[in-house]
Amino acid sequence: xxxxxxxxxxxxxxxxxxxxxxxxxxxxxxxxxxxxxxxxxxxxxxxxxxxxxxxxxxxxxxxxxxxxxxxxxxxxxxxxxxxxxxxxxxxxxxxxxxxxxxxxxxxxxxxxxxxxxxxxxxxxxxxxxxxxxxxxxx
Numbered sequence: 385x386x387x388x389x390x391x392x393x394x395x396x397x398x399x400x401x402x403x404x405x406x407x408x409x410x411x412x413x414x415x416x417x418x419x420x421x422x423x424x425x426x427x428x429x430x431x432x433x434x435x436x437x438x439x440x441x442x443x444x445x446x447x448x449x450x451x452x453x454x455x456x457x458x459x460x461x462x463x464x465x466x467x468x469x470x471x472x473x474x475x476x477x478x479x480x481x482x483x484x485x486x487x488x489x490x491x492x493x494x495x496x497x498x499x500x501x502x503x504x505x506x507x508x509x510x511x512x513x514x515x516x517x518x519x520x521x522x
Contacts, residue, residue, distance in 0.1 A: 386413045388472060391484035392437060392462050397421040397428075400484055405431045415478065417469055419461065420444040437461075438468025462488065466495055473503050483512035 387407060391400045397418070404414045416435045421427050422444045428435045435441070440461045448454040466488075473481070481503045486496040503510055 385480070386415070386476070386478040387480045387482055388415045388417055388469070388476075388478040389482045389484065390469065391416075391418045392465050392469075393458065393485070393487050394418050394421045395485040395487060397424065401428050401431045401433055403482075404428075404433045408433070415472070415476075417465065417472070419465070438465035438472070440464050459488075463495060466499055469499055470502055473499075473506050473508055477506060478508055480509045480511055483510065486512075 389400055389404055391397070394400075400416065400418060404416050407414045414433075416428065416433055417437055418428075418435045419437045419441045420435060425444060443454070443458050443461050446457075448457055472478070481500070483496075483500065488494075489496045500510055500512070
């Protein structure tokens with residue numbers, strides 16, 4: 385079974401890391417689509433989990449001080465990595481897309497919702513919070 389774990393901004397790194405590690409122990413092929421957690425950069429490595437966000441994991445290695453500029457760079461990186469997920473869904477076709485958190489959708493930016501619809505269109509099963517079910521039908 386192939387699972388893509390989606391937490392592109394690394395909102396819940398400890399839960400996500402443990403979940404990926406434990407799924408891998410049960411012979412599940414897990415791809416962690418997450419950037420490196422900037423407050424604990426070796427977290428995933430220490431668990432033996434490799435994170436593959438997509439196109440970019442750059443913001444962890446550059447120290448941008450002005451918060452608005454840093455947020456803009458992280459949002460751009462997130463969108464690039466989200467685009468990479470479209471390719472992963474189309475060509476690697478995971479059996480399950482496990483969505484941890486949708487920060488863009490929470491801020492009324494629909495790109496993550498479009499990604500979920502793309503996954504569903506491609507026959508990928510989606511695991512996510514039930515509060516989003518109504519938005520998926522649109």
